[in-house]
Amino acid sequence: MTTGSGGPGKDSRLRSLLGSLRRFQDAGAKVAGTTTALLKGGAVIGNTISNEVSALSAKSHGKLKDYAVPRAYVPTKTQLDKLDSQLAKADEKLSLLLQGSDYYQPAINTLRNVVGPSSDARRERAHSISSFLGASPKEFFKYLATFNGGTVIGHLASENLQGVIIPMAEQLATMAPAIPEPVAIITGLLAASGRYALRVLELRGMERAGRYAEVRDQVEQRVLDQEQFAADWGHKFADAVEISGKARASFDKKYGREARVSPEGVALIKSMTADGAAPLEVFSAQSVSDRELIGKVGEKLQKGYLMSVEDASKVRLDLVADHGGDMPMIKRALHSREIPVEWVEKYGIDEYATVMKNDAQTSAAADAFNSFFEKVDSLKDKNSAAKPGMGP
Amino acid sequence: MNTGTDKSLSQVERVGLLTSAIELIEQTSGLINLAGTDNPSTSAVPPEVVVELDSLIGRFSLLCTHLLGGIPLEKGTLDINAERAYMQDAWRFLGDVKSYLRDAA
Numbered sequence: 001m002t003t004g005s006g007g008p009g010k011d012s013r014l015r016s017l018l019g020s021l022r023r024f025q026d027a028g029a030k031v032a033g034t035t036t037a038l039l040k041g042g043a044v045i046g047n048t049i050s051n052e053v054s055a056l057s058a059k060s061h062g063k064l065k066d067y068a069v070p071r072a073y074v075p076t077k078t079q080l081d082k083l084d085s086q087l088a089k090a091d092e093k094l095s096l097l098l099q100g101s102d103y104y105q106p107a108i109n110t111l112r113n114v115v116g117p118s119s120d121a122r123r124e125r126a127h128s129i130s131s132f133l134g135a136s137p138k139e140f141f142k143y144l145a146t147f148n149g150g151t152v153i154g155h156l157a158s159e160n161l162q163g164v165i166i167p168m169a170e171q172l173a174t175m176a177p178a179i180p181e182p183v184a185i186i187t188g189l190l191a192a193s194g195r196y197a198l199r200v201l202e203l204r205g206m207e208r209a210g211r212y213a214e215v216r217d218q219v220e221q222r223v224l225d226q227e228q229f230a231a232d233w234g235h236k237f238a239d240a241v242e243i244s245g246k247a248r249a250s251f252d253k254k255y256g257r258e259a260r261v262s263p264e265g266v267a268l269i270k271s272m273t274a275d276g277a278a279p280l281e282v283f284s285a286q287s288v289s290d291r292e293l294i295g296k297v298g299e300k301l302q303k304g305y306l307m308s309v310e311d312a313s314k315v316r317l318d319l320v321a322d323h324g325g326d327m328p329m330i331k332r333a334l335h336s337r338e339i340p341v342e343w344v345e346k347y348g349i350d351e352y353a354t355v356m357k358n359d360a361q362t363s364a365a366a367d368a369f370n371s372f373f374e375k376v377d378s379l380k381d382k383n384s385a386a387k388p389g390m391g392p
Numbered sequence: 393m394n395t396g397t398d399k400s401l402s403q404v405e406r407v408g409l410l411t412s413a414i415e416l417i418e419q420t421s422g423l424i425n426l427a428g429t430d431n432p433s434t435s436a437v438p439p440e441v442v443v444e445l446d447s448l449i450g451r452f453s454l455l456c457t458h459l460l461g462g463i464p465l466e467k468g469t470l471d472i473n474a475e476r477a478y479m480q481d482a483w484r485f486l487g488d489v490k491s492y493l494r495d496a497a
Contacts, residue, residue, distance in 0.1 A: 017489065017492040020484070031475070
């Protein structure tokens with residue numbers, strides 16, 4: 001809501017905004033041509049994309065409440081393995097379908113050149129691309145993931161699947177009547193980029209989690225610099241004090257600097273565990289404040305990652321001891337579901353839930369793929385029969 | 393206009409255009425969140441602006457899909473220069489919305 005000054009100033013700003021809107025609308029009306037024609041037939045696509053991009057963008061800024069609700073997550077490793085395998089098949093089918101096509105090879109080459117076939121290649125490629133695009137690899141990944149994730153995962157993991165792919169295929173058939181199997185091609189393209197998007201999202205989350213402590217130190221240094229500036233020059237620049245105060249509050253809110261398990265508590269965990277004490281016994285020996293903090297980790301492991309009571313009871317202590325009681329880091333990683341990659345093996349935490357929201361959606365995507373693959377196979381067989389020269 | 397089509401785009405240009413369009417989408421999405429457009433009665437911007445922002449995302453998402461090869465064109469070509477110019481118009485519009493939100497806060 002607007003909370004600022006009202007009156008003539010507000011009216012003037014509103015008039016100016018509406019003037020800007022009209023100018024932009026006029027500019028849009030002048031851009032005649034194919035994109036606009038495509039857009040008219042693609043309202044459903046635009047709408048879905050819009051919703052998904054908004055959701056992903058909100059998630060990247062930590063504003064999407066769904067992503068903070070533990071019950072929204074269930075173990076998804078098996079489902080995602082299944083999905084990933086299906087996506088790999090889609091990629092393979094896409095390659096077959098693309099053989100001999102003048103239309104798709106340049107596009108798919110671009111996609112593959114951008115994202116790369118392997119983790120190392122992706123990183124390398126991102127660095128080289130960013131060097132001439134002026135964006136950091138992280139940002140570039142984010143854009144790709146936002147777009148690919150929004151348009152592909154969102155589409156495939158929703159009931160709107162047919163509402164998206166079929167209209168796109170119909171448009172393709174209208175615009176390019178000579179293209180064979182439009183449904184298969186659209187499905188394949190979306191599936192291939194979806195597969196990349198999954199990997200990119202996973203990679204991005206893990207990279208960020210791995211750099212948490214480093215980033216926190218950098219941010220805190222900037223806050224300290226601002227506080228120093230405010231102390232030195234606050235008498236001259238009134239804003240400096242206010243700005244540094246906001247920066248500190250923002251830092252504390254985000255990184256929760258104060259909330260740590262005490263060094264004594266960490267030492268107690270280590271010594272009692274080494275002596276063979278049971279996890280519950282170690283937990284009970286903690287101070288009230290430390291017990292409260294450690295207890296929250298256990299709750300998150302149980303509710304957010306569906307870990308058993310017994311496992312969570314042990315893992316919460318291991319996490320706290322191994323990370324020197326750094327609760328902000330532990331909580332942030334668990335809450336955001338962007339957990340460092342080594343936690344998966346060491347603590348048995350399911351990292352796959354960092355990408356997909358819930359089982360139902362993943363199942364829907366996997367089922368939808370199966371259904372489309374049958375169509376793809378059928379279309380491909382027809383195409384092979386019609387064009388004996390094509391094929392693997 | 394005959395001053396450039398998508399078929400004459402190099403890969404570098406294609407990726408550059410794609411990245412710009414995606415950034416535009418993300419910025420627009422951020423503004424929509426900022427403006428709180430879920431509820432028109434409390435939204436910080438007029439409804440017609442919300443509609444235009446939504447439509448902007450849809451349009452440039454489609455351009456992205458096209459640039460990634462999702463919707464190839466057989467009849468006619470995409471006027472890339474016109475798209476670039478329109479993108480500039482979009483950035484200006486977003487800048488104006490952002491200024492409005494900042495002033496209103």
